[in-house]
Amino acid sequence: MSQTPVLALRGIFKRFGAVQVLSGVDLEVHAGEVVALVGDNGAGKSTLVKTIAGVHPIDEGVIEWEGRPVSVSRPQDSQHLGVATVYQDLALCDNLDVVANLFLGRELKKGGVLDEVAMEKRAKDLLSTLSIRIPSVRIPVAALSGGQRQVVAIARALVGDPKIVILDEPTAALGVEQTAQVLDLVERLREQGLGVILISHNMADVKAVADTVAVLRLGRNNGTFPVATTTHEEIIAAITGATDNAVTRRKARTAEAAQ
Amino acid sequence: MSQTPVLALRGIFKRFGAVQVLSGVDLEVHAGEVVALVGDNGAGKSTLVKTIAGVHPIDEGVIEWEGRPVSVSRPQDSQHLGVATVYQDLALCDNLDVVANLFLGRELKKGGVLDEVAMEKRAKDLLSTLSIRIPSVRIPVAALSGGQRQVVAIARALVGDPKIVILDEPTAALGVEQTAQVLDLVERLREQGLGVILISHNMADVKAVADTVAVLRLGRNNGTFPVATTTHEEIIAAITGATDNAVTRRKARTAEAAQ
Amino acid sequence: GQAGGGDSEEKGSSTKIGLLLPENKTARYESLDKPQFEKAVKAACGDCEVVYNNAVADVVKQKQQFDQLIADGVKVVALDPVDSAKAAGWVKEAQGKGVKVVAYDRAIEGADAYVSHDNNKVGELQGQALLAALGDKAATAQIVMINGDEKDPNAGLFKKGAHTALDGKVGKVAYEASGEWDPKVAGEKMAAAISSVGKDKIGAVYSANDGMAGGIITSLENAGIKGIPVGGQDAEVAGIQRIVAGTQTFTIYKSPLQLAPEAAKFAVNLLQGKDLGAQGETDGVKSTLFAPVVVDKTNIQSTVVKDGIYAAADICSADLAAKCAELGIK
Amino acid sequence: MSTTPKADEKAQVPEPRTPEAAAVPAVDPRLLVRERGIKGYADEFKRKIRSGEIGSLPVVVGLIVIGVVFQALTGNFITSYNLDQITLYAAGPGIMAVGIVFVLLLGEIDLAVGSVAGLAGSVWGVLATDMPDSLAILLGILSGTLLGAFHGLVFAKIGVPAFVVTLAGFLGWAGLQTWVMGEKSTIPTPIGSFVGDLTKYYFSDVAAAYGLAVVVVAAFYLAQLRDSSRRRAAELPHRPQSEILLRTGLLAVLVLVAAYGFNQEKGLPLSLVIFLVILLVTDFVLRRTTYGRQVFAVGGGIEAARRAGINVAWIRISVFMISGTLGAVGGLFLASATGGADRSLGGGNQLMMCIAAAVIGGTSLFGGRGKVWSALLGILVLQSIVQGLNQLNLESNAIQYMITGAVLLIAVIIDSVSRKTQKSAGRA
Amino acid sequence: MSTTPKADEKAQVPEPRTPEAAAVPAVDPRLLVRERGIKGYADEFKRKIRSGEIGSLPVVVGLIVIGVVFQALTGNFITSYNLDQITLYAAGPGIMAVGIVFVLLLGEIDLAVGSVAGLAGSVWGVLATDMPDSLAILLGILSGTLLGAFHGLVFAKIGVPAFVVTLAGFLGWAGLQTWVMGEKSTIPTPIGSFVGDLTKYYFSDVAAAYGLAVVVVAAFYLAQLRDSSRRRAAELPHRPQSEILLRTGLLAVLVLVAAYGFNQEKGLPLSLVIFLVILLVTDFVLRRTTYGRQVFAVGGGIEAARRAGINVAWIRISVFMISGTLGAVGGLFLASATGGADRSLGGGNQLMMCIAAAVIGGTSLFGGRGKVWSALLGILVLQSIVQGLNQLNLESNAIQYMITGAVLLIAVIIDSVSRKTQKSAGRA
Numbered sequence A, B: 001m002s003q004t005p006v007l008a009l010r011g012i013f014k015r016f017g018a019v020q021v022l023s024g025v026d027l028e029v030h031a032g033e034v035v036a037l038v039g040d041n042g043a044g045k046s047t048l049v050k051t052i053a054g055v056h057p058i059d060e061g062v063i064e065w066e067g068r069p070v071s072v073s074r075p076q077d078s079q080h081l082g083v084a085t086v087y088q089d090l091a092l093c094d095n096l097d098v099v100a101n102l103f104l105g106r107e108l109k110k111g112g113v114l115d116e117v118a119m120e121k122r123a124k125d126l127l128s129t130l131s132i133r134i135p136s137v138r139i140p141v142a143a144l145s146g147g148q149r150q151v152v153a154i155a156r157a158l159v160g161d162p163k164i165v166i167l168d169e170p171t172a173a174l175g176v177e178q179t180a181q182v183l184d185l186v187e188r189l190r191e192q193g194l195g196v197i198l199i200s201h202n203m204a205d206v207k208a209v210a211d212t213v214a215v216l217r218l219g220r221n222n223g224t225f226p227v228a229t230t231t232h233e234e235i236i237a238a239i240t241g242a243t244d245n246a247v248t249r250r251k252a253r254t255a256e257a258a259q
Numbered sequence C: 001g002q003a004g005g006g007d008s009e010e011k012g013s014s015t016k017i018g019l020l021l022p023e024n025k026t027a028r029y030e031s032l033d034k035p036q037f038e039k040a041v042k043a044a045c046g047d048c049e050v051v052y053n054n055a056v057a058d059v060v061k062q063k064q065q066f067d068q069l070i071a072d073g074v075k076v077v078a079l080d081p082v083d084s085a086k087a088a089g090w091v092k093e094a095q096g097k098g099v100k101v102v103a104y105d106r107a108i109e110g111a112d113a114y115v116s117h118d119n120n121k122v123g124e125l126q127g128q129a130l131l132a133a134l135g136d137k138a139a140t141a142q143i144v145m146i147n148g149d150e151k152d153p154n155a156g157l158f159k160k161g162a163h164t165a166l167d168g169k170v171g172k173v174a175y176e177a178s179g180e181w182d183p184k185v186a187g188e189k190m191a192a193a194i195s196s197v198g199k200d201k202i203g204a205v206y207s208a209n210d211g212m213a214g215g216i217i218t219s220l221e222n223a224g225i226k227g228i229p230v231g232g233q234d235a236e237v238a239g240i241q242r243i244v245a246g247t248q249t250f251t252i253y254k255s256p257l258q259l260a261p262e263a264a265k266f267a268v269n270l271l272q273g274k275d276l277g278a279q280g281e282t283d284g285v286k287s288t289l290f291a292p293v294v295v296d297k298t299n300i301q302s303t304v305v306k307d308g309i310y311a312a313a314d315i316c317s318a319d320l321a322a323k324c325a326e327l328g329i330k
Numbered sequence D, E: 001m002s003t004t005p006k007a008d009e010k011a012q013v014p015e016p017r018t019p020e021a022a023a024v025p026a027v028d029p030r031l032l033v034r035e036r037g038i039k040g041y042a043d044e045f046k047r048k049i050r051s052g053e054i055g056s057l058p059v060v061v062g063l064i065v066i067g068v069v070f071q072a073l074t075g076n077f078i079t080s081y082n083l084d085q086i087t088l089y090a091a092g093p094g095i096m097a098v099g100i101v102f103v104l105l106l107g108e109i110d111l112a113v114g115s116v117a118g119l120a121g122s123v124w125g126v127l128a129t130d131m132p133d134s135l136a137i138l139l140g141i142l143s144g145t146l147l148g149a150f151h152g153l154v155f156a157k158i159g160v161p162a163f164v165v166t167l168a169g170f171l172g173w174a175g176l177q178t179w180v181m182g183e184k185s186t187i188p189t190p191i192g193s194f195v196g197d198l199t200k201y202y203f204s205d206v207a208a209a210y211g212l213a214v215v216v217v218a219a220f221y222l223a224q225l226r227d228s229s230r231r232r233a234a235e236l237p238h239r240p241q242s243e244i245l246l247r248t249g250l251l252a253v254l255v256l257v258a259a260y261g262f263n264q265e266k267g268l269p270l271s272l273v274i275f276l277v278i279l280l281v282t283d284f285v286l287r288r289t290t291y292g293r294q295v296f297a298v299g300g301g302i303e304a305a306r307r308a309g310i311n312v313a314w315i316r317i318s319v320f321m322i323s324g325t326l327g328a329v330g331g332l333f334l335a336s337a338t339g340g341a342d343r344s345l346g347g348g349n350q351l352m353m354c355i356a357a358a359v360i361g362g363t364s365l366f367g368g369r370g371k372v373w374s375a376l377l378g379i380l381v382l383q384s385i386v387q388g389l390n391q392l393n394l395e396s397n398a399i400q401y402m403i404t405g406a407v408l409l410i411a412v413i414i415d416s417v418s419r420k421t422q423k424s425a426g427r428a
C-alpha cells in the first residue's frame, strides 16, 4: 500500500437547507485498498460519496488527490481525476437502451460516428462477466428488473480507466450469484491496484472484501477499523452508537427461542 | 395454519413485448404464514407481485382469494381485497412530504377536512417503531436517503388493515438495526395472523423469518421448500439452477485462501 | 387628482386629445394616420397634445386604453375601434362622464362625430373595379374571393360591399373563403382554389387587402397563371409596386391625408366646443365620409405620389424603373 | 389529539414487541432549530434567503419594483384608480389562471382555456337574448365544464397527451365560437345582466371594504391560532404566538391599505370579491381535502399515485373540468369588461397570459408544486405591466410587446435565480 | 470488429478471474425470437400490432385515410398539383418542426419558433434591399441562431423554465419584427433573390427527380446491407437479406411514385430537396453521433446525464440554437411562399402547427423519445388537411377550424390508442 493516499477527504462539511448532513468528515483511500464505508441509514454515506463524485459541491473542507488539493464541482471534474462512481440510485437514463447507458459519455467511435456494433459486442461481454441475464441489450433500461439495472450501473463504472471506484450499496438488489461476482470484481480491482470505496449494510460482505472499515454516524466519523482485527459486534456498536441495539436484542431473543 | 390459502395464484402467465416473463407460476399464501419468494435477478419475482398488486393485469391464469377466483386489474382491487404492497422501486410521490406519503389514499380526516395534526403524530410513532431517524416528517421524500425512503414505504403498508403484506426486497437499503426491526415486524405480522410474502436475496434473513421458500427461476416455479428442513445450499442450487455456481466457487476459493 | 378623489370636472384637461388605433400589423396606422393626426391637431390648436395608443387588435386592451385616457382626464378621444359594436357601449359610458368620441375610420353607434371612408363603399368599389378589369369577360368569369378575417367586423362590410357589386354581374363566385388577413393563409387558399376550380378557369381574384394579394399572386405565379385581374386594398407600397409590375390590377386608396386632418378638426372643435363643420350625418352621427379611390396603373402618380404618401423612389426600385418611367411615375 | 374513531382504527399498526425499540427519536438531531427570540428569526431569515426558501418573496419584490418604476416613469401609477383598474382587468384572466394552476399541478397544460372562455362567453351572449339571465349564465359556465370534461376524458381515457387535446380544443372551440355567434360579430351585454355587473358593480359603502378586510384578518388569525394550539396539544412543532402575530400584522397592513385604496375610488369591486372567494375555495380544496392531496400526488408521480389506489383518470378528468369551468367564468368576466361577447373573445394573447401568470406566480410547469395564490400574484404582475405600459404612451406598440416580453423574463429570472440557490441547497 | 484503438483502451475491463464465470449467456432464454420464413414475419407483425410497437404506421395510415377521404369529397385531391402545393407549403413549417423535435427531445418546448421565423424573415427582407442577397440570407439565419442561443442561455444558465423564456421570446421577437419592418407592412422578395427560388425553383429535368429517387433507394440499401454484415461479423443479431430487400422495395415504390408525381407537374422542387437534406443531416446527428446520444440522454434524465459527465448546459444551449437556426430557415421559406417578408410572418397558428406536426409524427412531449422524421410525417398530415379543407370551399373558416381540431385529435387518438397497447405491453 502506497504512503500518500490517492484520495483524501479532510474536514468535509455539507448542509442541505436546515439539515447539517456532514460535519467534519475525514476519509483516506490508498491505491490497492478497499475501504468499506458503513453507517446507519441517513448517516450521510451517499452524501459523502456524492461530494467526491462532484454531484454536490462541498460547503467546507478539502479534497486531496494524490496529495494535492483539488476542486471538484462537477461530475466531469471527478471523472477526469479518475473516479468512477456507482450511485445508490443508479442514475441511468431510463429512455436509453442498455448499450447506450453503459457507454454514455464514453461512446466508442469509428471515424467520428458511433460504433454501435463494437459497443453492443463489448456490452454483452461486460454483462456476462457479471453473470447477469438480460432479455436484450437493446431494450430501454426502464424495462429491466431492479437487479439488472444495478448490474448495468456497476458495469458502467468499468468502462473507462478509473483509479478509484466508488460503489454505493452495489449488491443491494443483487441475487446471490451476482453478489458473489461483484465481490470477486472488487477483489480483482484491488489486485489491479485501484482504490475502492464500498458502501454496504451487509457486514458479511464488508468483512469478506474490505481492508479498512470507516464508520459514519450522524454525519461524523465514528472510527476507522482494520477489518482483520475487528469483530462484527464492534463495527455494529460503532454504527448504532450502542452495544445494546435492535440487532443484539434480536439475536439474544432468537438465541433464547432456539434453546 | 388454515386449510384454504388466503391468496393462491394458479398458472400465471405474463408477457412484456417480446419477453415471456412468467410461464405458469403457482403460489399459495396462508394466514399466519411467511412465504419467502426467491430467485435470480430477472427471474420475475417483482413482476409476479405486481400482478397480485394489480399494477399489471395477468395474461392468463387465476388469482384466488380465500378460495374464490377474483379479478385484479387495478391497484384498488388488490387493496380492497386486503393486500398491502411494498414495491421494490418504492413508488413514493417525490414531491409530497413523509406524512402525506404515508397516508396517501388513506388520509385521516376530521369533519371532511384532512387532519394533519393526527397524521403527523401517527407518522412519528410509526417511524420510531422502525428505528429510523428522519430530519423532519415535513420534508419531501425526494430529500431522504435510500434507507429512509425504504422505511417510509414499509411504514405505508402498515397504515390500513391488510390481510396479506407483500414486501419486495424491503431490507435492501436498510442498515443493520433497521433490518432487525423489519424482521421483527414480519414476525409480529405473522403472529397477528397475516400472510406475508417476502422477497429477498438475503438467505440469512429468509431462513430467519420465513416458513416456506418458493423459488422462481426464469419465470417458472422451481420448487417450494419448508424452511425448517432445507439447507442454504439447496435453496441456492434451486435459484441458480446448478450446484456449481459463482457462490460455491467463491466459497471454495475463500476457504482455500483461508487455509 | 393623483389619488383619484376629485370629481371628473377637476380632472379635465382641455389640452389633451386621445387617439386610439386598432392594430399595428398594417403599417399605415403608425406610419401615416398617427403623424398626420398629430400634425393637424398641432396646426389647429397650438397647445393641444395628442395621447396615442394602439390596441394590437385586442379588444380588451383597447378598452383598457380607452379607460386610461378617460382616467387621465382626456376630454376628446378619436377612436378607431377594434370592435365597433362593443365600442358603442364604451362611448355611452364615456359620454356620461362628459367625454366626447370621434369615430375614426370605423362607425360607432352613438359617437359624437364620425370620419371615414365608407367601408361598405370600399367593398363596392373593389367589386366594380374588378368588373371593369374583366370587361366583357365578366358575364362568364369565375371569380375567386379571398375575404378578410371573419373575426374582424370590418371584413364583413368589405365582403358585403363586394358582393353587392359582383353578384349577378359575374359568371359565378367559384370559390370564396377567409384569408384571415394573413398572406400565407391567403396563398394557401388560392392554391386550393386553383386545384378545385382549375388552372385555366379562374377569371379574376378578389383580395380584401394588399397584404393577402401578395400571397395570392405568389400562388398564381406558382401555378403559371398570368394576366388575370387581382384587386386589393390599402394602397400599400408593395401593392403599388405590383401594380407597376403588372401582377396586381388595382388597390383601394383611403387617404389618411383626408381622414386624419378631418378627424383632428372634429376633435379640436369638440374640445373647444365649436361647431363641428361636418359634411353630413350617418345614422344620426355627424359625419364626413370620404370616397375611397381606386388606384390602378393609370393614376398612381396622381394619387399616392401626388399626396406624398410615397415618393417615386419608394415605389420604383431598380427592377421597376423602366415600368415606372412608362407609367410616368416620378 | 382527536380523530374520527373510524380513521383511527384503520391506521392501526402492530405495537412493537419490545417497548425500548421505540426509544430512537424519529427526529434527526442534525436538524438545525431556530433559536428563541428576534435573533432566531433573523438567523433563520438569513439562512432562508441564502438557501432560496423564500416562497413568493421574489414575485412580491418584483411587483413592488414594477410599481416603483412605473411611478417614477409616469408620475401617477400608484393611484387608487389604477389599483381599481388593475383589479378589474385582472379578475377574468386571474380566474382562468387558477384553473391553469390545477392543470399545471398535474404536470399538464391546458391550451384551450382561452377558447373555452370565448366559447362560454358566446354561449352566454347568444342565450342571454332569449332566456332569463341566470339560466344563460349557468349554461355558459356549464358549457365550459363540459368542454373541460371532454378534454379530460380524451386525455385520461384515450391517452392523447393533454397538450394535443387542448391544442385541438384551442382550434376547435374558437371555430365553434364563431359558429355560435352566427352572423353577429358582437353581442353587447344586455342591460341589467349580472354579467355586466361582474366588473361594474361596487360595494360602495366604505364599510364593505374595511369590513371584509377585518373579517379576512380575523379569520386568518384564528385559523393560525387554532392550528398552533392543536399542534402544541399533540406535542408537535408549532408556530409561537409572536410569529402568528407578526404574520397577521403584515396581512392586516396589506389588506387595510388595499381597502383604503378601493374606498378612495368606487368602493370594493364585486369582481375582486368573486376572485378572492374562488381563490379561497380552491386553496382550501387543494390544501385541506383528500381530493387536493390526490391532485398533488398525481402531479408528483402518476405511477406512485396509481399504486396508492388513487383513481388517476378521475383526478385528471375532474381537474380539466375545473379548468374548463373556471375558464368559462373567466370568459364571462372578459365579456363583462369589454361590454359583451364577441368573436375574438378569449383569443389573442389571453391564453399565454393566463399560463404565464400561473408560472410567474411560482407554480411549476412540471407538476406537483404550486399554489393557487400564484395565479393572483402572477396576474397582478402582468396586469400592472400592461397598465403601466398603456400609461406610458409609447410611440410604437412594437416596443410595448418587447417590453412585456422583457419584463416577463426579468420577473421570472428573479424567481429562478432564487430557486436555483434553493436547488443547490437541495430543496427544489 | 474494428474500433479506434484509443477508445478500445479506455473500455478495458478487468478480465474475470475464473473463465467459467463468463459462461452464463447475457441473453435471456425467455426472449421470443422470430421464426424463419414468411410465417415468422407474419407472426411478429401480428404480435407487434397487438402490443403496439408499430412506429410510424398509424400516422402513415392516417395520411392515406386523409388522402382518400378528401379525394372522395373533392374529386380532385390526389393530383400532382396538390402534391406539389402541399410540399411547397410544408417545407417551411416542416423545417421549423425539425427544430421543435430537437427541443421536444430535451423534454422542453420552444414557443418562440414562430416569432423567430418572422423576425429572421424581416431581418433578411430589410437587409436584402441594400446588401448582396447571400449576405442578407446569412444574417437572417444567423439572427435566428442568435435568438436561439439567447433562449438557451437564459434557460440553461439562469434556470428560467424554457416555456417562460420562449414565451417571452414569442412576445418580444414579434414586437421586434414589427420594429424591424419599420414603415413597411410587406417587403416583396427582390427579383432574383435566392429566397424567391426556395419555393419557386424546380429541377425540371425529368432525370432529376428519378435520379434522386434512385440514389436515395440505393444509399438506403447499401447502408442497411453494410450494417447487417458488420453485425453478422460481430456475431450480433442482424437483419436477414430478405427483410432488407423488403424494406428497400417499399421505400423504392414510395419514392418513385412521388418522383413520378413531381415530374407530372414542374419537376423536383428545390424546397423538397432542402427539406430532405435537413432531415437527413439532423437524423444522422441524432442517431449516429455522440452529440445526438447526449441530447437523448439529457431528455431521458437530466440528473443521470449530468452524472455521466455530459455538459447539460451546453446541450441545452446548442439545441435551442439549432431550433432558432431552423426556425430562421423556415422563416425564409415562409417569406418565399408568400412573396416576401411581412409583419404577420410566422404569426397566427404557425407555432401551434409546428409543435403539432412534431407531436403527431410521434415525438414525445416529455423528452427522450422521437425522430426528426416525425416532423415530415406530421407536417404532411397537417398540410394535407389544410389543403383539403381549403379545397372544400367551406363558407366560413369557423368550420374549418373545428374540422382541423377534430382531425388533429383523431390523428393523435389513433396514435395514442396504439401506444396505449404498447404501454400496457410494458414498452412505452
Ligand SMILES: Nc1ncnc2c1ncn2[C@@H]1O[C@H](COP(=O)(O)OP(=O)(O)OP(=O)(O)O)[C@@H](O)[C@H]1O
Pocket (backbone or CB within 6 Å): A134, A135, A142, A143, A144, A145, A146, A147, A148, A173, A175, B016, B017, B019, B021, B039, B040, B041, B042, B043, B044, B045, B046, B047, B048, B088, E028, E425, E426, E427
Ligand atoms: N415493462 C417491462 N418491459 C419489458 N420487460 C420487462 C418489463 N418489466 C420487467 N421486464 C423483464 O422481466 C424480467 C423479470 O423482471 P422482474 O423485475 O420481475 O425481476 P425480479 O425477479 O424482480 O428481479 P430482481 O431480483 O432483479 O428485482 C426481466 O428480465 C425484465 O427485463
Ligand SMILES: Nc1ncnc2c1ncn2[C@@H]1O[C@H](COP(=O)(O)OP(=O)(O)OP(=O)(O)O)[C@@H](O)[C@H]1O
Pocket (backbone or CB within 6 Å): A016, A017, A019, A021, A039, A040, A041, A042, A043, A044, A045, A046, A047, A048, A088, B134, B135, B142, B143, B144, B145, B146, B147, B148, B173, B175, D028, D425, D426, D427
Ligand atoms: N437533497 C437533500 N435535501 C435535504 N436533506 C437531504 C438531502 N439529501 C440527503 N438529505 C439528508 O441527509 C441525510 C443523509 O442522507 P444520505 O443519503 O447521505 O444517507 P446514507 O448514509 O446514504 O443513508 P442510506 O444508508 O439510507 O442510503 C439524510 O438525513 C437525508 O434526509
Ligand SMILES: [Mg+2]
Pocket (backbone or CB within 6 Å): A045, A046, A047, A088, A168, B145, B146, B147
Ligand atoms: Mg445512501
Ligand SMILES: [Mg+2]
Pocket (backbone or CB within 6 Å): A145, A146, A147, B045, B046, B047, B088
Ligand atoms: Mg425485483
